[in-house]
Amino acid sequence: MSSSDIAIAVRGLSKSYRIAHEKEQHSTxxxxxxxxxxxxxxxxxxTGETFFALKGISLNIRKGEVVGIVGANGAGxxxxxxxxxxxxxxxxxxxxxxxxxxxLLEVGTGFHPELTGRENIFLNGAILGMxxxxxxxxxxxxxxxxxxxxxxDTPVKRFSSGMYVRLAFAVAAHLEPExxxxxxxxxxxxxxxxxxxxxxxQVVSGHGRTVLFVSHNMAAIRSLCxxxxxxxxxxxxxxxxxxxxxxxxxxxxxxxxxxTWCRPAGGSPSRVGFERVEISLEGSQPAMTLDCTMAIxxxxxxEDVFVAMDxxxxxxxxxxxxxxxxxxxxxxxxxxxxxxxxxxxxxLTPGRYLADVWVGSHHTITNDYxxxxxxxxxxxxxxxxxxxxxxxxxxxxxxxxxxxx
Amino acid sequence: xxHSEIDRPGAVQRSAISEDEPxxxxxxxxxxxxxxxxxxxxxxxxxLRELWQYRDLLFTLISRDLKLRYKQTVLGVAWVVIQxxxxxxxxxxxxxxxxxxxxxxxxxxVFSYAGLLGxxxxxxxxxxxxxxxxxxxHxxxxxxxxxxxLPLSSVGSVLVDFAVAAAMMGVLMxxxxxxxxxxxxxxxxxxxxxxxxxxxxxxxxxxxxxSYRDVQYIMPVLTQILLYxxxxxxxxxQVPAKYRWVYELNPLTPPLEAMRASLLGTAMPEAGALxxxxxxxxxxxxxxxxxFKRMERKFADVI
Numbered sequence: 001m002s003s004s005d006i007a008i009a010v011r012g013l014s015k016s017y018r019i020a021h022e023k024e025q026h027s028t029x030x031x032x033x034x035x036x037x038x039x040x041x042x043x044x045x046x047t048g049e050t051f052f053a054l055k056g057i058s059l060n061i062r063k064g065e066v067v068g069i070v071g072a073n074g075a076g077x078x079x080x081x082x083x084x085x086x087x088x089x090x091x092x093x094x095x096x097x098x099x100x101x102x103x104l105l106e107v108g109t110g111f112h113p114e115l116t117g118r119e120n121i122f123l124n125g126a127i128l129g130m131x132x133x134x135x136x137x138x139x140x141x142x143x144x145x146x147x148x149x150x151x152x153d154t155p156v157k158r159f160s161s162g163m164y165v166r167l168a169f170a171v172a173a174h175l176e177p178e179x180x181x182x183x184x185x186x187x188x189x190x191x192x193x194x195x196x197x198x199x200x201x202q203v204v205s206g207h208g209r210t211v212l213f214v215s216h217n218m219a220a221i222r223s224l225c226x227x228x229x230x231x232x233x234x235x236x237x238x239x240x241x242x243x244x245x246x247x248x249x250x251x252x253x254x255x256x257x258x259x260t261w262c263r264p265a266g267g268s269p270s271r272v273g274f275e276r277v278e279i280s281l282e283g284s285q286p287a288m289t290l291d292c293t294m295a296i297x298x299x300x301x302x303e304d305v306f307v308a309m310d311x312x313x314x315x316x317x318x319x320x321x322x323x324x325x326x327x328x329x330x331x332x333x334x335x336x337x338x339x340x341x342x343x344x345x346x347x348l349t350p351g352r353y354l355a356d357v358w359v360g361s362h363h364t365i366t367n368d369y370x371x372x373x374x375x376x377x378x379x380x381x382x383x384x385x386x387x388x389x390x391x392x393x394x395x396x397x398x399x400x401x402x403x404x405x
Numbered sequence: 406x407x408h409s410e411i412d413r414p415g416a417v418q419r420s421a422i423s424e425d426e427p428x429x430x431x432x433x434x435x436x437x438x439x440x441x442x443x444x445x446x447x448x449x450x451x452x453l454r455e456l457w458q459y460r461d462l463l464f465t466l467i468s469r470d471l472k473l474r475y476k477q478t479v480l481g482v483a484w485v486v487i488q489x490x491x492x493x494x495x496x497x498x499x500x501x502x503x504x505x506x507x508x509x510x511x512x513x514x515v516f517s518y519a520g521l522l523g524x525x526x527x528x529x530x531x532x533x534x535x536x537x538x539x540x541x542x543h544x545x546x547x548x549x550x551x552x553x554x555l556p557l558s559s560v561g562s563v564l565v566d567f568a569v570a571a572a573m574m575g576v577l578m579x580x581x582x583x584x585x586x587x588x589x590x591x592x593x594x595x596x597x598x599x600x601x602x603x604x605x606x607x608x609x610x611x612x613x614x615x616s617y618r619d620v621q622y623i624m625p626v627l628t629q630i631l632l633y634x635x636x637x638x639x640x641x642x643q644v645p646a647k648y649r650w651v652y653e654l655n656p657l658t659p660p661l662e663a664m665r666a667s668l669l670g671t672a673m674p675e676a677g678a679l680x681x682x683x684x685x686x687x688x689x690x691x692x693x694x695x696x697f698k699r700m701e702r703k704f705a706d707v708i
Contacts, residue, residue, distance in 0.1 A: 030619070032617070082705065083442060084442075085548070086440075086442060086549035087545075087546070087548065087705045088702070088706055089442070090442065090443070090444050091444055092444055093443075093444070094441060094442065094443045095441065095442040095443075096440075096441050097438055097439050097442070098436065098438050099439050100439065101440075109543065109544060109547040110544055110548070114472075114473055114476050114477075115469065115472065115473070119469075119472065122465055126461050126462040126466075127465075127544060127548055128548065129462075129548075129549075129550065130461075131461045132461045132464075132465070
């Protein structure tokens with residue numbers, strides 16, 4: 001690899017934050033000063049825990065490469081992008097960039113609702129680092145791309161959300177940087193517009209520009225990217241061809257999904273409680289099943305119980321409750337009771353899901369309730385052949401839908 | 406594929422690069438990078454070249470502020486003139502009519518308006534800068550640009566206000582037949598002194614506001630106190646001699662008095678006092694700029 005092929009070189013890149021413990025967090029100046037007076041040494045030294053958002057990342061990205069960056073939430077994807085775009089600085093290591101970087105970290109940054117479409121194009125362009133001359137040259141192209149000719153002199157607060165997003169993306173898409181960073185922005189707009197965006201990304205990479213693409217959508221990653229980087233807890237655990245990377249990530253997230261929960265040592269807090277819960281995701285979309293085995297420990301003769309499982313998305317929003325027909329109730333005699341349960345899942349959008357388990361003798365009497373006991377990860381999309389993402393704001397459950405019935 | 410059997414730690418090794426591998430740049434004859442990003446510690450240079458590269462952003466932000474400020478107001482830009490006129494009216498009633506302070510031959514309204522002209526330049530910059538980072542936190546968290554652009558853009562819009570208010574000053578002087586003095590040519594010097602002090606203090610306050618929002622609340626109180634502790638609504642000559650020393654401690658006193666003297670021909674402060682105030686302003690500006698640069702790198706993490 002000769003040096004002139006390189007677009008981005010990263011060596012030993014780390015970013016750490018000091019997280020103060022609850023007691024030591026100072027949101028006001030007075031608290032902070034008081035603390036400094038009481039503990040003069042602590043105020044100047046390093047207290048609290050050091051948390052590494054990125055640890056020792058080293059990689060070379062070639063010019064014209066389209067690189068997918070994947071990883072669970074908190075893996076360090078955003079931190080890496082923020083360092084590459086200079087929003088925040090690294091704690092250690094070095095990055096060499098061979099060319100101007102532009103990011104679509106969030107489209108429409110700096111858009112002001114009171115200003116007109118025209119004014120916002122100039123404002124947004126300037127914020128993204130374009131000169132007025134550059135914006136003027138690209139102006140017609142931007143307006144055409146967004147399709148908002150008639151509304152140029154209308155305040156954008158009167159735009160429909162679709163027009164707003166299109167205009168915002170249009171400005172960013174015409175930046176023409178050597179290195180373009182895209183972070184899930186494609187999760188906006190209608191299907192036609194998303195296609196336009198994907199085309200634009202391909203055009204950009206076709207011109208020998210480098211694209212970094214962060215997404216949870218493995219289908220889009222596989223179809224757009226040549227290379228994939230997998231981040232996990234701030235470390236790079238894979239870098240290589242996209243297909244292998246996607247497979248690696250899928251396998252890893254299945255292994256990492258925390259599909260087993262065991263009661264921590266210390267015994268059961270109640271007469272009836274979960275000892276162990278294990279789930280496994282079987283089958284494939286749109287007919288997945290969640291097979292659960294539960295061990296319930298009963299300490300003394302108790303009333304009959306029944307169980308339920310709540311399934312939430314990774315933002316903790318409840319999606320559905322699974323509860324077997326509560327009859328016959330489970331007889332609770334002292335000892336360990338094994339229970340197997342199969343849940344037929346509806347088609348789900350890719351992502352991580354959490355499950356709570358509950359056991360009780362009446363819907364108002366809870367014996368044991370373990371929140372987010374287990375998790376599972378859905379990596380394939382529910383709709384075959386769909387390349388654009390599944391934005392969470394449209395819900396996580398996709399009923400099987402057919403045309404022409 | 407929902408879950409796969411592939412979980413090969415061996416795959417990690419593929420095309421991964423060791424930390425010790427040299428940078429492509431470090432190889433002889435290599436292309437130099439467009440930019441190197443490295444950790445920064447301690448005091449950072451101001452990097453004026455980069456600031457200059459982003460001048461279009463500065464001007465766009467100034468014009469954004471101007472366009473937005475008086476949207477959905479009936480009187481619009483007239484507020485730039487009405488606000489100080491109302492304040493000057495109140496001052497001339499309270500100090501001129503009720504307390505019967507003397508403003509010499511000058512009508513009290515013109516006298517206090519001249520004081521407010523300089524004062525509003527100072528307090529406008531200070532107040533706007535203090536809030537400029539928090540008000541634009543969405544930009545700081547999402548895009549890179551020299552952070553100094555934000556406080557500088559607030560200075561720009563205050564300067565535009567000053568120009569309008571200064572034109573009104575001319576109108577008032579015409580109405581009341583007050584002759585300007587040749588010292589008028591020195592007006593930019595007094596403006597520069599006031600701007601240096603307010604910019605320096607404002608930059609420190611703005612950077613502190615990012616971590617401690619308290620600053621936002623204490624600043625209006627301090628500014629209010631400073632307004633009465635500075636010769637705005639009255640001249641230093643009105644202050645009993647035994648308290649004068651307090652005024653000499655206030656670096657705003659000389660430029661405010663000098664500005665009024667240039668416009669209306671009142672007594673010019675001593676050169677020594679002006680010199681001290683200039684030195685203090687320059688010092689404050691430097692401290693402000695460098696401490697802003699120093700605190701700048703954690704803005705995106707904290708804001």
